[in-house]
Amino acid sequence: MFSILRPYIFSLDPEVAHDLAIKSLKFNILPKSIFNVDEEEMLETSLFNEKLPNPIGLAAGFDKSAEVYNSLFKFGYGFVEVGTVTPKRQFGNPKPRVFRLEKDQALINRLGFNNHGSEIIFKRISNNLPDGFLGINIGPNKDTLNKEEDFYSCLKKISPHAGYVTINISSPNTEGLRDFHDQKELEKLLIGINKIKKENSLSKPLAVKLSPDIDDNEISKIIELIIKYRISGIIVSNTTEINRQNLNDVKKNERGGLSGQPLRDRSTKLIKKIYNQTKGKIQIIGVGGVDSGKAAFEKISAGANAVQLYTGMVFKGPGVVKDIKKDLISILKKENLKKIDEAIGINA
Ligand SMILES: Cc1cc2nc3c(=O)[nH]c(=O)nc-3n(C[C@H](O)[C@H](O)[C@H](O)COP(=O)(O)O)c2cc1C
Incomplete structure (x- = not known):
C-alpha cells in the first residue's frame, strides 16, 4: 500500500505530508491485526522495569x-x-524547515520544537490514556529566560501520564540547548531535577537524550553524572550537525539536524562506547538510521536495550515496524539466540 502511495506522498512538501499523516491517524481506524507477526514472543523485553512486546x-x-x-x-x-x-505552545522556525534527502535516505529538520505546550498535551493524554508504554520527551521554550526552569515545570506537569520522561538536551535547533552536555551545566540541571522529583514525589524513570556530536572526553563525564544522579536511561542519539561532506542530495547543506542512514554508524559507535563504560548499569535506547532488522540488531548487539526510529518510517512507511520485527526474529534464529535480550551487547 505504502509503495503505491509513496510517489504521491513524496511529491508533497515533507511537513505537509507529515501533517496529513497525523490527520489520518487521528481517525484511529486501523485494525491492529494487519501488523501482527508470528513468534513475537522472541522479541519480548523490558525497559525501565516495564514489560514490552518488542524493543522497537x-x-x-x-x-x-x-x-x-x-x-x-x-x-x-x-x-x-x-x-x-x-511548557508553552510554540510554532517553531519559519517554513520550509524539513527536507527530504532521497538520495541519502535522510532528512534534515530545523523545526524548533513546534508543539501545543504542556498544558494542552497533559489534558489530551488525560482524556485518552495510552494503550502501551509511552515516553514523554521534554525541553525548553525558545524564548525562555531559564531553560532549567522549563525542564522542571514540564516534568512536574506531564510526569503523571508518562511511562518514562526524556530530558532532551540534544536538539540542534534550540540555541544553547546542547550546552547541557557540558559537565557543570549538566550537573546543575540534574541536581535541580532530583530536587523537583523529591519535592513532588515523582518516581517515573528518566532518560537523557544525547547528541551524536560529542567527543570521547565528554562521554565519560556525562556517564559519571548520569549514574550519580540516578538517571535510568540514555537515548543515543539525536540528529547530527556534522557528516554532510559525503552526502549526495542537493539539499545536503540545509541548516538543521541530519537523521536517517548517514547517522546510522555514528550513533551505533556511540552506543558501543557508552555500553562498554556502563556495562548494563544504565539502559540504552539506540536511535539513528534504524530501518531494517539488520540495523536494529546492529544497535542491540552494540549494547542497546531497545531502539527507536523516525526517518525509516518516512522512507519505508508504517509497515517498516512489522518488517523489522520479522527480520529480527530470523536474525535471532540464525544466531542461535532464543530471546532478543540475549543479543544485548554481544558485539560491543
Ligand atoms: C522531523 C524530525 C523531528 C524531530 N523532532 C524531535 C524532537 O522534537 N525531539 C527529539 O528529541 N528528537 C527529535 N527528532 C530526532 C529523532 O527523535 C531521532 O533522534 C533522530 O531522527 C534519529 O533517528 P532516525 O534516524 O531514525 O530518524 C526529530 C527528527 C526528525 C526527523
Whole structure:
C-alpha cells in the first residue's frame, strides 16, 4: 500500500505530508491485526522495569503534541515517545524547515520544537490514556529566560501520564540547548531535577537524550553524572550537525539536524562506547538510521536495550515496524539466540 502511495506522498512538501499523516491517524481506524507477526514472543523485553512486546519504539518528533500515539501503537511499536513538549505552545522556525534527502535516505529538520505546550498535551493524554508504554520527551521554550526552569515545570506537569520522561538536551535547533552536555551545566540541571522529583514525589524513570556530536572526553563525564544522579536511561542519539561532506542530495547543506542512514554508524559507535563504560548499569535506547532488522540488531548487539526510529518510517512507511520485527526474529534464529535480550551487547 505504502509503495503505491509513496510517489504521491513524496511529491508533497515533507511537513505537509507529515501533517496529513497525523490527520489520518487521528481517525484511529486501523485494525491492529494487519501488523501482527508470528513468534513475537522472541522479541519480548523490558525497559525501565516495564514489560514490552518488542524493543522497537517510535522516536520523538513524529507525534510532537501527543495526538496519535494510540494509532501508532497499532503499527506494532513496542513503545512510543511523544514530544518534545515545551511548557508553552510554540510554532517553531519559519517554513520550509524539513527536507527530504532521497538520495541519502535522510532528512534534515530545523523545526524548533513546534508543539501545543504542556498544558494542552497533559489534558489530551488525560482524556485518552495510552494503550502501551509511552515516553514523554521534554525541553525548553525558545524564548525562555531559564531553560532549567522549563525542564522542571514540564516534568512536574506531564510526569503523571508518562511511562518514562526524556530530558532532551540534544536538539540542534534550540540555541544553547546542547550546552547541557557540558559537565557543570549538566550537573546543575540534574541536581535541580532530583530536587523537583523529591519535592513532588515523582518516581517515573528518566532518560537523557544525547547528541551524536560529542567527543570521547565528554562521554565519560556525562556517564559519571548520569549514574550519580540516578538517571535510568540514555537515548543515543539525536540528529547530527556534522557528516554532510559525503552526502549526495542537493539539499545536503540545509541548516538543521541530519537523521536517517548517514547517522546510522555514528550513533551505533556511540552506543558501543557508552555500553562498554556502563556495562548494563544504565539502559540504552539506540536511535539513528534504524530501518531494517539488520540495523536494529546492529544497535542491540552494540549494547542497546531497545531502539527507536523516525526517518525509516518516512522512507519505508508504517509497515517498516512489522518488517523489522520479522527480520529480527530470523536474525535471532540464525544466531542461535532464543530471546532478543540475549543479543544485548554481544558485539560491543
Ligand atoms: C522531523 C524530525 C523531528 C524531530 N523532532 C524531535 C524532537 O522534537 N525531539 C527529539 O528529541 N528528537 C527529535 N527528532 C530526532 C529523532 O527523535 C531521532 O533522534 C533522530 O531522527 C534519529 O533517528 P532516525 O534516524 O531514525 O530518524 C526529530 C527528527 C526528525 C526527523
